[in-house]
Amino acid sequence: MYPSPRPGVLDIAPYVPGEHDAEGAAEIHVMSANEGALGASARTIAAYEAVGTHLHRYPEGGATDLRAAIASHHGLEAGRVVCGSGSDELIRLLTGAYAGPGDEVLFSRHGFAMYPISALASGARPVAAPETGLRADVDALLDAVTDNTRILFLANPNNPTGSHLSPDEVTRLHAGLPETVLLVIDAAYAEYIDRPDYEPGLALAGSAPNVVMLRTFSKIHGLAALRVGWAYGPEPVADVLCRVRGPFNVNAAAQAAAAAALADTDHVAKAKAHNDRWLPWLANELTALGLNAHPSAGNFILAGFPEADGEMAAAADAFLVSRGVITRRMAGYNLPQCLRITVAEEPALRACVAALEAFMAG
Numbered sequence: 001m002y003p004s005p006r007p008g009v010l011d012i013a014p015y016v017p018g019e020h021d022a023e024g025a026a027e028i029h030v031m032s033a034n035e036g037a038l039g040a041s042a043r044t045i046a047a048y049e050a051v052g053t054h055l056h057r058y059p060e061g062g063a064t065d066l067r068a069a070i071a072s073h074h075g076l077e078a079g080r081v082v083c084g085s086g087s088d089e090l091i092r093l094l095t096g097a098y099a100g101p102g103d104e105v106l107f108s109r110h111g112f113a114m115y116p117i118s119a120l121a122s123g124a125r126p127v128a129a130p131e132t133g134l135r136a137d138v139d140a141l142l143d144a145v146t147d148n149t150r151i152l153f154l155a156n157p158n159n160p161t162g163s164h165l166s167p168d169e170v171t172r173l174h175a176g177l178p179e180t181v182l183l184v185i186d187a188a189y190a191e192y193i194d195r196p197d198y199e200p201g202l203a204l205a206g207s208a209p210n211v212v213m214l215r216t217f218s219k220i221h222g223l224a225a226l227r228v229g230w231a232y233g234p235e236p237v238a239d240v241l242c243r244v245r246g247p248f249n250v251n252a253a254a255q256a257a258a259a260a261a262l263a264d265t266d267h268v269a270k271a272k273a274h275n276d277r278w279l280p281w282l283a284n285e286l287t288a289l290g291l292n293a294h295p296s297a298g299n300f301i302l303a304g305f306p307e308a309d310g311e312m313a314a315a316a317d318a319f320l321v322s323r324g325v326i327t328r329r330m331a332g333y334n335l336p337q338c339l340r341i342t343v344a345e346e347p348a349l350r351a352c353v354a355a356l357e358a359f360m361a362g
Contacts, residue, residue: 162296
């Protein structure tokens with residue numbers, strides 16, 4: 001006999017991160033986790049290394065300097081910013097604070113895997129609404145809302161599909177929700193987009209009493225190893241997050257590096273320019289090979305293979321790994337016929353396309 005976990009915990013399929021190793025390959029190209037192609041900037045690395053002289057000190061518990069830097073950079077109120085150990089932690093904290101047994105947590109069918117995991121961990125029921133064309137469907141989401149719905153997670157842009165909703169669609173979604181439902185807009189890839197049909201959620205999070213926006217330093221800033229995310233929303237929600245988070249949930253090196261990364265706007269501009277150049281290049285190359293390169297607003301492309309059963313995608317994945325190219329299979333997202341490919345550095349992109357060309361040639 002062993003202690004029993006709460007109902008729902010053993011129903012969780014553990015999150016499986018992207019691989020970073022290909023056994024036997026002479027050179028490895030990691031394109032599995034949507035990490036920033038240019039990595040962290042020299043300025044950011046210097047800030048991180050400087051913390052090494054006082055590792056015996058606890059970090060500043062409220063991430064005060066980092067929250068002030070975020071607020072100044074985005075024109076926000078620092079008191080409504082809450083930092084976390086990646087946006088993953090903030091997703092868990094929000095779910096645990098606002099949903100429990102008998103409640104429902106809603107998201108689109110191909111939404112980020114941490115939404116159902118966090119729901120089950122809190123004892124709530126995860127509910128996946130249908131998508132239309134691999135895109136969140138506002139009407140389907142609203143139709144799925146019940147008296148038990150407590151949170152609606154909207155990844156915008158969505159991972160792994162790359163699709164996004166316009167500001168008007170997000171506003172319509174919010175307008176159709178009961179005031180008791182918390183709308184969480186997960187904008188992890190917002191820095192890659194500068195188009196009129198997109199807004200990361202700052203406007204609603206700054207004005208509505210039931211909207212929170214999430215962001216991360218893991219992608220364009222190149223700090224995935226340090227796990228830094230942040231939330232912005234109403235003061236009462238920020239207060240709740242501060243009550244349930246750990247007292248030192250963002251370590252000192254992460255705080256220093258994130259603040260430096262935010263200030264290094266030249267590096268962010270270069271990272272975005274890299275994505276602007278190579279995202280369409282990769283899409284064109286995949287299309288030329290007969291694959292379905294789903295339109296993406298992030299730093300990745302969902303590549304669809306002709307066979308719906310997933311055998312071809314699985315075979316392609318194995319072939320790529322044998323060539324030292326690591327992408328991400330999407331069977332866990334109900335997309336067995338797809339691989340997700342990060343817009344990584346140029347040599348990785350060219351190696352990936354060359355490997356896929358050899359695979360498709362048979």
